[in-house]
Amino acid sequence: MSSIKDFASHFFVTGDPLIYGADVSIVLVSLAIVFVLTYYKKWGWLWREWLTTVDHKKIGIMYMIAALLMLFRGGVDALLMRMQLAWPNVHFLKSEHYNEIFTTHGTIMILFMAMPLIFAMMNIAVPLQIGARDVAYPYLNAISFWLFFFGAMLLNLSFVIGGSPNSGWTAYPPLSGLEFNPGPGENFYLLSLSISGIGSLATGINFLVTILKMRAPGMKLMYMPLFTWSVLATCIIIIIAFPVLTVALALLFIDRLAGAHFFTMAAGGNPMMYINLFWIWGHPEVYIVVLPAFGIFSEVVATFSKKTAFGYKSMVASMMLISVISYFTWLHHFFTMGAGADVNTFFAISTMMIGIPTGVKIFNWMFTMYRGRIRLTLPMLWTISFIPCFAIGGATGVMLAVAPADYQYHNSYFLIAHFHQVLIGGVVFGMIAGMYYWWPKMFGFKLDERLGRWAFWFWQIGFYVCFMPQYALGFMGMTRRIYTYPDGLGWGPLNFVSTVGAFLMGVGFIFQVWQIVYSIKYGERDLTGDPWDGRTLEWSIPSPAPHYNFAVIPHVKGPDAWWTMKQEMKKEAAVKVDPAEIKPIHMPKNSGRPFIMSVFFFIAGFGLTFNWIWMGVFGLAGVAICLLLRSFEYDTDYYIPVDEVKRTEAALGRL
Amino acid sequence: MSMTVDDVVSRSGDHGHHDHHDHDQEGMKILGFWIFLVSDCLLFATLFATFLVLRTHTAGGPTGKELFEIPGFTAETFALLTSSFTSGLAVMEMRRGNVKRLIGWLIVTALLGLVFVGLEIDEFVKMVSEGATMQRSAFLSAFFTLVGTHGCHVTLGLFWMTAIMFQLARYGINAVTQRKVFIACLYWHFLDVVWVFLFTVVYLMGVM
Ligand code: HEM
Ligand SMILES: [Cu+2]
Numbered sequence: 111m112s113s114i115k116d117f118a119s120h121f122f123v124t125g126d127p128l129i130y131g132a133d134v135s136i137v138l139v140s141l142a143i144v145f146v147l148t149y150y151k152k153w154g155w156l157w158r159e160w161l162t163t164v165d166h167k168k169i170g171i172m173y174m175i176a177a178l179l180m181l182f183r184g185g186v187d188a189l190l191m192r193m194q195l196a197w198p199n200v201h202f203l204k205s206e207h208y209n210e211i212f213t214t215h216g217t218i219m220i221l222f223m224a225m226p227l228i229f230a231m232m233n234i235a236v237p238l239q240i241g242a243r244d245v246a247y248p249y250l251n252a253i254s255f256w257l258f259f260f261g262a263m264l265l266n267l268s269f270v271i272g273g274s275p276n277s278g279w280t281a282y283p284p285l286s287g288l289e290f291n292p293g294p295g296e297n298f299y300l301l302s303l304s305i306s307g308i309g310s311l312a313t314g315i316n317f318l319v320t321i322l323k324m325r326a327p328g329m330k331l332m333y334m335p336l337f338t339w340s341v342l343a344t345c346i347i348i349i350i351a352f353p354v355l356t357v358a359l360a361l362l363f364i365d366r367l368a369g370a371h372f373f374t375m376a377a378g379g380n381p382m383m384y385i386n387l388f389w390i391w392g393h394p395e396v397y398i399v400v401l402p403a404f405g406i407f408s409e410v411v412a413t414f415s416k417k418t419a420f421g422y423k424s425m426v427a428s429m430m431l432i433s434v435i436s437y438f439t440w441l442h443h444f445f446t447m448g449a450g451a452d453v454n455t456f457f458a459i460s461t462m463m464i465g466i467p468t469g470v471k472i473f474n475w476m477f478t479m480y481r482g483r484i485r486l487t488l489p490m491l492w493t494i495s496f497i498p499c500f501a502i503g504g505a506t507g508v509m510l511a512v513a514p515a516d517y518q519y520h521n522s523y524f525l526i527a528h529f530h531q532v533l534i535g536g537v538v539f540g541m542i543a544g545m546y547y548w549w550p551k552m553f554g555f556k557l558d559e560r561l562g563r564w565a566f567w568f569w570q571i572g573f574y575v576c577f578m579p580q581y582a583l584g585f586m587g588m589t590r591r592i593y594t595y596p597d598g599l600g601w602g603p604l605n606f607v608s609t610v611g612a613f614l615m616g617v618g619f620i621f622q623v624w625q626i627v628y629s630i631k632y633g634e635r636d637l638t639g640d641p642w643d644g645r646t647l648e649w650s651i652p653s654p655a656p657h658y659n660f661a662v663i664p665h666v667k668g669p670d671a672w673w674t675m676k677q678e679m680k681k682e683a684a685v686k687v688d689p690a691e692i693k694p695i696h697m698p699k700n701s702g703r704p705f706i707m708s709v710f711f712f713i714a715g716f717g718l719t720f721n722w723i724w725m726g727v728f729g730l731a732g733v734a735i736c737l738l739l740r741s742f743e744y745d746t747d748y749y750i751p752v753d754e755v756k757r758t759e760a761a762l763g764r765l
Numbered sequence: 766m767s768m769t770v771d772d773v774v775s776r777s778g779d780h781g782h783h784d785h786h787d788h789d790q791e792g793m794k795i796l797g798f799w800i801f802l803v804s805d806c807l808l809f810a811t812l813f814a815t816f817l818v819l820r821t822h823t824a825g826g827p828t829g830k831e832l833f834e835i836p837g838f839t840a841e842t843f844a845l846l847t848s849s850f851t852s853g854l855a856v857m858e859m860r861r862g863n864v865k866r867l868i869g870w871l872i873v874t875a876l877l878g879l880v881f882v883g884l885e886i887d888e889f890v891k892m893v894s895e896g897a898t899m900q901r902s903a904f905l906s907a908f909f910t911l912v913g914t915h916g917c918h919v920t921l922g923l924f925w926m927t928a929i930m931f932q933l934a935r936y937g938i939n940a941v942t943q944r945k946v947f948i949a950c951l952y953w954h955f956l957d958v959v960w961v962f963l964f965t966v967v968y969l970m971g972v973m
Binding site for chain 2: 314354
């Protein structure tokens with residue numbers, strides 16, 4: 111009996127009211143979900159329509175929902191931190207708890223919010239933009255999603271079971287090594303990132319092949335929409351960067367599980383090796399998340415200025431250039447760690463060089479707007495607000511790249527302000543713009559503009575109120591990752607202002623939730639499929655798209671394919687489908703195995719987190735069996751008959 | 766490699782699809798696998814880099830020179846290189862359309878792979894029994910991880926090849942099984958190339 115009690119008190123995190131609150135809410139939410147699904151008899155629907163789906167559009171929607179939930183979780187973490195820092199000498203969170211929160215906040219925001227939100231936009235838009243019926247490997251696509259999902263669950267579980275990781279989202283050893291960090295926290299971090307990392311790598315390969323091989327006839331590379339180009343560049347970076355992260359995490363895990371000495375202080379280990387490997391992935395990761403946002407801005411600016419994107423070729427070239435240079439800058443994350451002047455100089459210069467292609471892009475967006483017929487819709491508002499934000503963030507980035515000066519503000523709040531400015535101003539604004547832009551395509555209705563504007567202004571004002579004071583705090587000597595500070599340093603007022611700003615952004619988020627709920631009921635329905643008078647192929651089909659996307663694959667003759675088609679004939683004529691051209695459509699079958707296999711991954715990850723080898727082996731054996739079953743499966747696709755396609759298209763008014 | 770992507774694709778006509786993009790579905794899978802190999806290459810490159818950094822960090826423990834036995838790793842090399850050759854023969858038989866011989870060569874390949882894995886396990890066991898474990902020094906951690914990762918890849922390849930043999934016996938040679946054999950052999954050659962680097966960087970440089 112007492113041993114059970116003993117086990118439970120180690121297993122569950124105890125002694126903190128916040129965590130008991132989380133326990134209760136997790137149980138309540140789970141019960142509520144089970145109840146609603148049972149009451150409305152929705153289990154079958156959930157399984158057939160969503161959990162087993164291989165349709166890229168549905169997978170994209172699931173990515174988006176999961177990512178928004180993670181934005182909420184990461185946002186709550188942020189607010190807790192800002193509350194703790196609002197005044198000097200606050201004792202709202204214990205120091206240990208603060209460490210856990212900044213770690214999970216950073217990890218979740220980058221890997222379980224930004225990444226999946228990007229994958230959401232990729233899944234929703236890329237196949238439609240290139241006139242394809244699916245991605246190259248739909249089954250693998252489902253696996254990617256579920257691996258991300260269960261990886262994220264694993265990390266979130268650490269809050270109530272076992273304890274959260276606490277050595278920062280970078281998990282530098284030796285602090286994250288076994289000697290200084292026993293307990294399961296860091297294992298949660300390592301295993302959840304590894305599991306979702308497999309999925310990210312698969313997504314990179316999947317979309318690269320999709321873009322290279324599945325474009326509609328006639329669509330040359332140089333006719334591709336800029337968002338598709340940005341995804342292509344992103345995929346290349348993913349494929350080259352993620353294996354390095356996999357190795358870094360695996361080696362740290364081997365250190366922790368098997369007592370090896372890669373990164374320990376004893377027996378010849380070298381912690382710097384980890385730091386190098388981490389940032390060889392980590393810096394390109396920044397571009398993995400920001401390039402698709404650039405792609406979205408390019409689409410939005412062109413559509414709402416009614417012009418072709420200015421300097422298309424230079425846009426493409428600058429993206430490819432960024433994807434190359436981003437590999438030669440990683441060391442700027444540790445200028446102060448004693449690499450020597452020559453090495454620091456090399457990386458300082460390469461870092462500053464990234465500013466050049468980025469600057470080119472900013473000017474291209476502005477020239478696209480110049481003399482355009484601008485419509486200030488929500489996606490456009492977010493795009494315009496991004497430009498000054500990113501310009502400031504870029505300027506402070508160049509300041510950080512000056513190696514000698516970095517000795518002054520390394521790991522200070524100046525850095526915190528800088529990277530939030532580019533991550534929020536670039537990635538989050540971009541993804542929100544993309545969400546508003548493609549929402550009608552996903553769901554068939556527009557989001558309410560009025561509530562959206564309220565959200566916009568709360569976010570914008572909140573952003574500057576929150577992060578501008580932090581630049582100053584950095585210069586005043588406030589370092590990152592401190593959980594409280596004494597009176598009399600003069601940091602109090604600025605911190606208070608910053609906290610107010612954070613809460614304003616929180617209000618903005620609430621407005622967005624309200625906006626979505628409100629628009630489900632009252633949002634303007636999109637009956638045309640082309641609510642924005644768009645330029646690319648996704649707007650040529652109905653909203654939401656039928657599951658085969660295109661009844662007849664379009665022939666592309668130039669850039670801005672859909673715009674050209676509309677110019678050539680009347681819009682009503684352009685959307686019509688010629689029934690004679692409809693052929694049976696080849697589609698992949700749904701499968702529950704990606705979901706089940708990811709559950710096994712989760713089981714393995716959970717077991718290894720607690721060093722329960724038997725459970726790890728059990729989980730991995732389950733994964734192996736799933737792989738084997740797939741290998742022996744030959745009946746994986748089917749044909750939609752012509753009649754059914756005709757019926758669907760007729761119902762949509764397209765025949 | 767005696768077969769190109771186009772080869773495989775052009776022989777997939779018997780698959781019986783008529784929609785234009787289905788034709789290159791098998792080819793697309795091969796392309797995806799090539800890209801996967803690129804990422805796997807980077808995985809090994811990272812492990813090699815780690816090994817090179819930690820090679821001299823023996824912390825007073827045994828060095829490569831004391832541990833590596835030339836006959837042992839030479840035999841391993843021999844088994845793996847030969848198996849790469851026999852897997853090439855298997856693909857050749859596949860092009861001729863001879864299932865029996867194809868399976869035969871695959872069995873020979875797998876057996877040689879098995880010999881390789883056996884020798885490697887034997888080497889590891891010997892080292893561990895002499896106290897040269899991965900907990901002893903950073904050098905040994907890097908050694909076991911790098912060589913072990915390659916060994917795991919080979920083991921996985923063995924299971925994979927076995928699964929494909931069963932499928933060949935059941936379905937014969939068609940576009941799908943052809944693509945599977947082709948990819949598995951590609952993987953096998955890749956592991957061979959990685960081993961050549963391992964052999965040079967870890968073993969030869971170790972005993973020198
Ligand atoms: C929405 C408003 C946000 C607020 C108010 C906020 C606030 C904070 C605060 C207070 C810290 C801790 C600073 C410290 O004590 O060292 C932090 C760290 C961090 N944040 Fe945010 N954040 C927000 C959004 C984001 C987003 C969107 C991302 C990424 C896409 C992000 C990524 C990070 C990272 C990587 C860290 C570093 C964690 C570490 O030191 O290990 N944050 N944030
Ligand atoms: Cu960087």
